[in-house]
Amino acid sequence: xxxVEQNSGPLSVPEGAIASLNCTxxxxxxxxxxxxxxxxxxxxxxIMSIYSNGDKEDGRxxxxxxxxxxxxxxxxxxxxxxxxxxxxxxxxxxYSTLTFGKGTMLLVSP
Amino acid sequence: ETxxxxxxxxxxxxxxxxxxxxxxxxxxxxxxxxYKQSAKKPLELMFVYxxxxxxxxxxxxxxxxxxxxxxxxxxxxxxxxxxxxxALYLCASSQVLAGDYEQYFGPGTxxxxx
Numbered sequence: 001x002x003x004v005e006q007n008s009g010p011l012s013v014p015e016g017a018i019a020s021l022n023c024t025x026x027x028x029x030x031x032x033x034x035x036x037x038x039x040x041x042x043x044x045x046x047i048m049s050i051y052s053n054g055d056k057e058d059g060r061x062x063x064x065x066x067x068x069x070x071x072x073x074x075x076x077x078x079x080x081x082x083x084x085x086x087x088x089x090x091x092x093x094x095y096s097t098l099t100f101g102k103g104t105m106l107l108v109s110p
Numbered sequence: 111e112t113x114x115x116x117x118x119x120x121x122x123x124x125x126x127x128x129x130x131x132x133x134x135x136x137x138x139x140x141x142x143x144x145y146k147q148s149a150k151k152p153l154e155l156m157f158v159y160x161x162x163x164x165x166x167x168x169x170x171x172x173x174x175x176x177x178x179x180x181x182x183x184x185x186x187x188x189x190x191x192x193x194x195x196x197a198l199y200l201c202a203s204s205q206v207l208a209g210d211y212e213q214y215f216g217p218g219t220x221x222x223x224x
Contacts, residue, residue: 001198008150034211042218043198044215045112049212096206098155098211
């Protein structure tokens with residue numbers, strides 16, 4: 001069974017710090033990787049996608065992919081209280097489908 | 111707003127009721143999805159429609175019945191549900207091209223079965 005593993009947290013960081021969120025996946029055939037942010041009571045919002053090994057930066061967010069290690073991470077620089085949410089990792093797992101992890105809760109304290 | 115709308119946003123129904131959830135996407139996508147999100151569990155994919163054909167049905171009980179009349183609309187018909195079906199039901203859409211599987215979610219329907 002294809003799995004995506006994330007530490008459920010909560011991950012607590014002070015405002016202004018770097019938050020590091022990690023994800024491992026079991027399907028070596030996965031080609032596309034995504035990070036979603038989900039605020040409490042809301043639906044998931046796509047914040048990053050990454051398709052090749054290495055780093056991809058978008059503003060304060062950096063996604064990192066290592067297919068050999070089957071590992072994806074998300075770094076959030078200069079963390080803000082508004083970044084407090086659950087972050088979901090998702091990987092492709094078949095024709096047009098994604099498998100999601102359970103998510104990591106991030107708490108950024110002022 | 112992501113361009114995916116869902117109605118109703120909240121629904122309370124008894125176990126003998128029949129109701130339908132509606133999803134509409136305004137993004138010009140060609141694939142639509144139903145997910146179930148329960149507390150402490152990952153998002154569970156229920157159904158996938160690509161080019162209006164159902165391509166995946168993840169062993170979902172028959173009390174859930176999807177319908178996709180066109181590429182912009184998706185329904186989930188509910189009947190004789192159980193209390194454990196109470197959850198957030200999310201619709202998503204994507205443009206299924208080679209290597210592009212970014213999915214965009216609607217706001218969800220919070221379903222409570224009494």
